[in-house]
Amino acid sequence: MALQRSALVASGKVYQTHGISRRVAQITISAIKEMPLIASKVGGCVSLGQGIPSFPTPPHIIEAVYRKMREDPDAGKYTLGPGMLELREAVALQLSRQSGRTVDPDKEICITVGAMEALSAAVLTVVDRGDEVILPSPNYASHIEQVLLAEGIPIFVPLLEANWQLDVDEIRRAITPRTKAIIICNPHNPTGANFAESDLRMLADLAIANDLFIICDETYDFLVYDGQSHFSLTTIPELEGRIIATFSFSKKYAMTGWRVGYVYAAEAILDQIMKIHDAVAICAPSLSQHAALAAIEGPQDCVAEIKAALQRRRDLVCERLGQLEDFFDYVKPQGAYYLMARYKLPDVDSMTFALRLLHEARVITIPGAAFGPTGENHIRISFGGAESELNEAFDRIAKWLADTVK
Ligand SMILES: Cc1ncc(COP(=O)(O)O)c(C=O)c1O
Incomplete structure (x- = not known):
């Protein structure tokens, strides 16, 4: 399956490639990283985008580094x-x-x-x-x-x-x-x-x-x-x-x-x-x-806590997507903290759809085409964010869909 490179540049930036090696000229910055950059300029966005879990680094890890810096x-x-x-x-x-x-x-x-x-x-x-x-x-x-x-x-x-x-x-x-x-x-x-x-x-x-x-x-x-x-x-x-x-x-x-x-x-x-x-x-x-x-x-309870919290978030996101079944199909994730939601709007490519969600609903998602041609017609949703952020994102998507897609 072919890959349309030009369709992957979310920012629309046109790169100057004179003198640039073939190796580098042909690659792109992943839309996973581009979408938050665009959002930072739009302002007021909530994220279902990059896979950054909301949890802080556990305190015993930070303490160990402090100690090391002081003593060694x-x-x-x-x-x-x-x-x-x-x-x-x-x-x-x-x-x-x-x-x-x-x-x-x-x-x-x-x-x-x-x-x-x-x-x-x-x-x-x-x-x-x-x-x-x-x-x-x-x-x-x-x-x-x-x-x-x-x-x-x-x-x-x-x-x-x-x-x-x-x-x-x-x-x-x-x-x-x-x-x-x-x-x-x-x-x-x-x-x-x-x-x-x-x-x-x-x-x-x-x-x-x-x-x-x-x-x-x-x-x-x-x-x-x-x-x-x-x-x-x-x-x-x-x-x-x-x-x-x-x-x-x-x-x-x-x-x-x-x-x-x-x-x-x-x-x-x-x-x-x-x-x-x-x-x-x-x-x-x-x-x-x-x-x-x-x-x-160190103690591994932090890992178990992260896992349990992410499972709750997975369930929350599935519930919210279930309420939008007229607009999205998805497969319940069994691992990691992502899912690919296939949207049911015809004739909209995933970059356009994700950019509209970003600009109009103020929700960051990642266009499915960034994940290879079989990702087209999907958006990737990350549920690494806190439950309040996930709920806010789905409230906004639901409202946007109700207002925009009649
Ligand atoms: C599948 C996959 N591989 C690699 C990475 C990069 O991981 P790291 O932060 O360790 O570089 C990520 C980050 O999101 C990922 O999802």
Whole structure:
């Protein structure tokens, strides 16, 4: 499915590309980031847009960083490139428990500037110009730009819209001799799907049979609802050497602004990823690494509280959307904190619809087209905001629809 790049620039900004590299000229700033920028100029908007959970960073994490800054004169210096050994050890231990394999903190883990740096480095490490990368779609918007930046070709394979699960047969059919990798995000942004273990196992078989890499974005690994479990591709030993998994502290510990995450890969691949990490970041911010260590070693009730609050918000948003069933269809999210709402207005593209909601109803949503061509005719709704904000946003949307769409 083709991707219309020009339709993705929410601000309407026309970029001057003279002298700019082909790699950079062809990518865009994701509409996820553009919509709040536009809203900041419009003023008075409430947000169902960017995935920023409303929670403050837990106090024990902040305290630990204060203490470190007061007591350790080295706290503000660069750490080792792959990150503080103590943090890598803590992360490797956690990942070993989750994946059932022994993860080596020295050779298989690098602490990164959020999952975002980990993902960019992973894609740049394995994708060459002209390589095809399969994206089950709609997909996280930045995965598209990361592939394009590596001069790869995103191949969008639609998810099954009835439940947003993987269509493994379609993925199989999309594989060609140029296919290099599959990027999988589970639990899934933007649909809220929690992919079935049986499908993920079939996907792993496909990767092995066709000699593909799997880049596995586990930013929301902790966040599934209704007592479900999350199946991680890192638990499949046969993927060793072809899986690169990325993780984040952003959502689990309400640390989006601290910019810290990590990447796991077999030594031979991590060695290559490290070259990019060194060239673009040197190391993840050292204070944020201390914060991450306090997060991972401290009490985990904060994670359970965040999860419970988000489940309540999920239910609230579903209830509010249910009241607007003449205007929207959606699939109840099983994980992460997003859903894709298909609007029933004909002949309106998702960018126009989202921009009208922003300017006229003063509600930020993200146009579905930002998540690949299969996202068209949808808006992405994030329920990371406080309940009062979610209610205000839906009050405004309901009023706008009543006033505008007769
Ligand atoms: C699917 C997905 N991957 C990666 C990221 C980036 O995470 P980080 O803040 O750790 O860079 C996000 C952030 O929203 C995300 O939703």
